[in-house]
Amino acid sequence: MSPCMSRRGECWLKAERHNRYRLIEFGGGREEMTYCVGIVLQDGLVMLADTRTSAGLDDIATFRKLHVFEQPGERLFALATAGNLAFTQSVVGVLREGLEGENGLEKLVDQPTMFRAAQFVGRVIRHVYSTDGIALEQTGASLDVSMLFGGQVKGRQLRLYMMYKAGNFIEATSDTPFLQIGEHKYGKPILDRAVTFKTELYEGLKLALISMDSTMRSNLGVGMPLDFVVLRRDGMEWEQNTRIEPGEPYFHDLRERWSAALRRAHIDIPRPPYGPKS
């Protein structure tokens, strides 16, 4: 039995502790606790991300996690990131500046299709992993990275992908129109129940915001401000590329209404019949 085998329990504990508290003191330092959701709808695409990062509960800060790349009127891409901030910022940096390849410097905005663009993002993830990622893991850090990548190239399909650390990816479909990264569980029940491919575009944004509210309510590591983009299918410009600041009236009202509605909803459900007859 290798030493690692016998210590796997310990590794698991560390991993689990990491998972629960994300108290990341190691290489890269800052972790995006993060909740991001993307929804691809008949009418278009919604992507929403929080901005909170932490390097321990005593070190919380705000970093943008939703990044927009475009060639106006021709190609619109948005990338939402979760995981080690040094890693994800490197990926965004290489996507903007380009990756040196056989055919010279290749950039994200030059990719001719969404699929090719997603492949390129995957290649950049692998590139950053091969330099920073392996070194990071050798320090004992775990590298947990995932991304949502959505957008449209003119004349082609609007698409939304979830990218993994290995650079591979899956695509949202009309059967499963939403994808989530980061702290995804608190906000999933409302999406599971309410989102379909035919959901209207701003109704989809509303559901994404409700899902974000549930997450922020239960996990302090996810927080305001929020960034979102809305892209209407074939619109070929960002219909929205907006930041919601704390105290913004609509989102504040949505949170209040949703809380009140949940309270009302459970009050309206009859009392269980199992109790003593009173």
Next chain:
Amino acid sequence: MSPCMSRRGECWLKAERHNRYRLIEFGGGREEMTYCVGIVLQDGLVMLADTRTSAGLDDIATFRKLHVFEQPGERLFALATAGNLAFTQSVVGVLREGLEGENGLEKLVDQPTMFRAAQFVGRVIRHVYSTDGIALEQTGASLDVSMLFGGQVKGRQLRLYMMYKAGNFIEATSDTPFLQIGEHKYGKPILDRAVTFKTELYEGLKLALISMDSTMRSNLGVGMPLDFVVLRRDGMEWEQNTRIEPGEPYFHDLRERWSAALRRAHIDIPRPPYGPKS
């Protein structure tokens, strides 16, 4: 650098894979994917558990996870378990049959206070860990075990504890009246919003059932039937010790009403004002 250090990334990956899919092929075999919630209220105690276990997605079965121990009229204890089924069943077995100690065979139902009873459960967890647990972890299995332990000893306080693998525990309080184990995130938003120490007892049961519904809706590893107990403070008998089978009319109705209410709730929230003016 130890071999383990360099392979920690791999360990993490395994742990994470385990965490996501719980495809447990190793020692003990069967895993309680599980959702259990306990709520301690002004009026009494509610504990609710599902019954689904899995040894991989292709091997799903039903095992009781909510166990009741009592000396009628004197001591009432309930234990809800999550984690490796072989481990938790061993703990329950030792709790029932007794642990050989300095003063002979010691049993759970003989413990004079809830705190002493919780300490005894902790001792039994450590006992099982020292025999089965270490051997299990040496096979490469991770041992993820947690329990909710609640009840009352006549003339003393009603209490609810969460027990960890190390046999230590925390207690629910009027500030934080609910504790969850297992797949706890999907069902937490409603509890966070609606449960207070003053919530009426069967209202608390209803909220626990709503929380369970959210969990079952989003995770196939948590499933019917459900077991619950209700213990009125100083009642000194189980007011309920009940199984809810699939198709049971009240719970079916609760699920339908809750889904309908959530749909209505989000429809009642105004459309985001960010969109194009239509």
